[in-house]
Amino acid sequence: MTTDVDAVVVGSGPNGLVAAVTLAEAGWKVLVLEAQNQAGGGMRTEELTLPGFRHDVCSAVHPMALASPAFRELELAREGLAFAQPRIPLGHPIAPGDTAYLRRDVVETAAGLGADGPLWKAVMGTFGSRWPQLARAIGNPLRPTPDLIALGATSVWPTTWLMRGLRDEHTRALLAGIAAHSINDLHQPATALIGVALGAFAHGVGWPVAIGGSQSIADALIARLRSLGGDVVTGHRVRNVDNLPSARAVLLSTTPRQALQLAGHRFAPRYAKTLSRFRYGPGVFKVDWALDAPVPWSDPELAGAGTVHIGGRGADVVRAEREVAQGRVPDEPFVLLSQPTDADPSRAPEGKHTLWAYCHVPHGSEVDMTDAIEQQIERFAPGFRDRIIGRHTMDPAAMEAHNANDIGGSIDGGLADLRQLLARPTASLTPWATSDERIFLASASTMPGPGVNGMAGRLAAQTVLKRLG
Ligand SMILES: Cc1cc2nc3c(=O)[nH]c(=O)nc-3n(C[C@H](O)[C@H](O)[C@H](O)COP(=O)(O)OP(=O)(O)OC[C@H]3O[C@@H](n4cnc5c(N)ncnc54)[C@H](O)[C@@H]3O)c2cc1C
Incomplete structure (x- = not known):
């Protein structure tokens, strides 16, 4: 595995991949680590039933991907996405x-x-x-x-x-x-x-x-990332951020509960306590x-x-x-x-x-x-x-x-009620930043919330660039 990178992104769903591409566009060398053997998180398409039948395992319908400023700015049609x-x-x-x-x-x-x-x-x-x-x-x-x-x-x-x-x-x-x-x-x-x-x-x-299945969105993002010098390694479950290749920034595209498991020891006690109160629906x-x-x-x-x-x-x-x-x-x-x-x-x-x-x-x-x-x-x-x-x-x-982010089958990254839409995952003007200046959150558990819209990833990466770029 690459050892010399600027940023490590944990998780290859839409937010992880959009964050990675955003950083790579700014000239950063980015490595995405994915626990599963297939990249894409909630955008995977698999032959779940019979050979030749390709099923969207999670997301299937994409008004948000089409409307989202993050996806529109990336112009993934250039990678063949339709x-x-x-x-x-x-x-x-x-x-x-x-x-x-x-x-x-x-x-x-x-x-x-x-x-x-x-x-x-x-x-x-x-x-x-x-x-x-x-x-x-x-x-x-x-x-x-x-x-x-x-x-x-x-x-x-x-x-x-x-x-x-x-x-x-x-x-x-x-x-x-x-x-x-x-x-x-x-x-x-x-x-x-x-x-x-x-x-x-x-x-x-x-x-x-998405023509060919939602996987086509993931494949387009991965193609763009690779064209910018980044990489995605699958079958690599991250268990502790201390074991990652050294990097200027780590972006966790996980829910708060996993963020605490991977990096809780690096967070200020008060921040960790707030994250631990995040609710799953x-x-x-x-x-x-x-x-x-x-x-x-x-x-x-x-x-x-x-x-x-x-x-x-x-x-x-x-x-x-x-x-x-x-x-x-x-x-x-x-x-x-x-x-x-x-x-x-x-x-x-x-x-x-x-x-x-x-x-x-x-x-x-x-x-x-x-x-x-x-x-x-x-x-x-x-x-x-x-x-x-x-x-x-x-x-x-x-x-x-x-997908370890679907805790208890909760597919929205955590309950999206009024409170957790406004404070997602914490009440902050930069909810993508954590109490550790080098660790960031970039998933549907952060603002603006669930769906294949990539916005949490885009905003997390922009926060990284503003603070560490
Ligand atoms: C059944 C279902 C139907 C849905 N339908 C739609 C729909 O039609 N339209 C729509 O817009 N949205 C839909 N969604 C929601 C959408 O899929 C999610 O909101 C979106 O994928 C969240 O993106 P994300 O990048 O935050 O995380 P995810 O896509 O969940 O990706 C997280 C990734 O992180 C990886 N990961 C987690 N922990 C680790 C670790 N420790 N080490 C390494 N990797 C790790 C996971 O394996 C996963 O690949 C659906 C979801 C499901 C499950």
């Missing part, structure tokens, strides 16, 4: 034959939302048309902009409050489903922030998949399928939806997510499903399909949700199970074994 847009970003079946659609076009979306159409157009249409400003605002909430203030004023409220003002069930279901990406009780404040941002991005940039149970034909949706238009939210009415989604937040396993879970092969047929042999879905479960839950998830799909696609030719499941323990 996205495919599904015909419809999101479908949300409410009852068989009755589906709410979030379409690219805000006017078409509003037309399906009855009395709420004008409100949807005013809020989502306005934010959607200002997506670059919105992405910049969310990308660094420590620098408030008019767009961030407008977003906060519109949607810092609990999702359930906003739902009370809606008159059409289609709008309530759509909003509850996109807000549930917060992996939180939707009665909590700030859950609507994520819903409004994701809804606006659907109109602004779409909800695309619910987990996920995930299923990937190989199918010999498309999902037989009762509503045939759902075949064109890249993402399908399955949970019925808005109130049913709210109930399922509240049960999870309170530590109970819902009988009828809210299922987030991605069907990438309509937009990107390269993922499966000709005529065949891959399908990806997960539901939220209590932190560390050991309950097998395969049957509950498949039953939810069967409600809106009778005969779905007959199309399955391969299946792979991951419970929270398997998620954590795949």
Whole structure:
């Protein structure tokens, strides 16, 4: 392994790799160390079921990667990265034959939302048309902009409050489903922030998949890093920062709990204590399928939806997510499903399909949700199970074994509630710096938070350059 470097980055997810590229662009020699045998963290794509079927193990849908200033500045299309847009970003079946659609076009979306159409157009249409400003605002909430203030004023409220003002069930279901990406009780404040941002991005940039799988994003970042003289070493789990090659800076793309294990002895006691209070939220149970034909949706238009939210009415989604937040396993879970092969047929042999879905479960839950998830799909696609030719499941323990950052199956780098969105992982104007002047944090557990957006990595690397460059 290289022994003479300027920076060591621990972890090769989007934040670790964006941080590494940012430093390498500034002329630093950077080494990325990755515990797993395949680089990419939450962007890995693997043949989980059958040969020739490539499944996104974690992230699958990429409005944030497309909108994020970090990714846009890196222009990864130069490394061959390309996205495919599904015909419809999101479908949300409410009852068989009755589906709410979030379409690219805000006017078409509003037309399906009855009395709420004008409100949807005013809020989502306005934010959607200002997506670059919105992405910049969310990308660094420590620098408030008019767009961030407008977003906060519109949607810092609990999702359930906003739902009370809606008159059409289609709008309530759509909003509850996109807000549930917060992996939180939707009665909590700030859950609507994520819903409004994701809804606006659907109109602004779409909800695309990466052609070839999310791994293509990681591969593009690694190619750029190598072209700048950096390197990624896989199969190397870091256990103590003192054993790393000597470097001017160490960037931990881990959650606070692991940062304490690797570097706790280097932190000031007060800082270490604050990190130890960081909270981890619910987990996920995930299923990937190989199918010999498309999902037989009762509503045939759902075949064109890249993402399908399955949970019925808005109130049913709210109930399922509240049960999870309170530590109970819902009988009828809210299922987030991605069907990438309509937009990107390269993922499966000709005529065949891959399908990806997960539901939220209590932190560390050991309950097998395969049957509950498949039953939810069967409600809106009778005969779905007959199309399955391969299946792979991951419970929270398997998620954590795949990626040590997914503690207890928590895929967001730690609970993203209002408190931990504002103080992530600590209340500071430079949350990427630690109490040790040479150790930095660069993961979804730091500002601005989860998703394949690379912003925490970009901001951490910029902090390094400002302080040590
Ligand atoms: C099932 C699932 C679905 C998701 N869906 C989406 C989606 O559709 N769209 C989206 O934008 N986001 C999605 N996400 C979230 C997204 O994947 C994460 O927010 C994002 O990957 C976090 O990036 P990161 O760089 O902070 O860390 P990660 O991507 O988690 O990477 C951390 C890396 O650090 C490595 N590591 C940890 N400890 C060590 C150590 N001690 N030594 C060496 N290496 C170490 C890990 O192995 C891992 O590779 C999903 C996540 C999951 C799990």
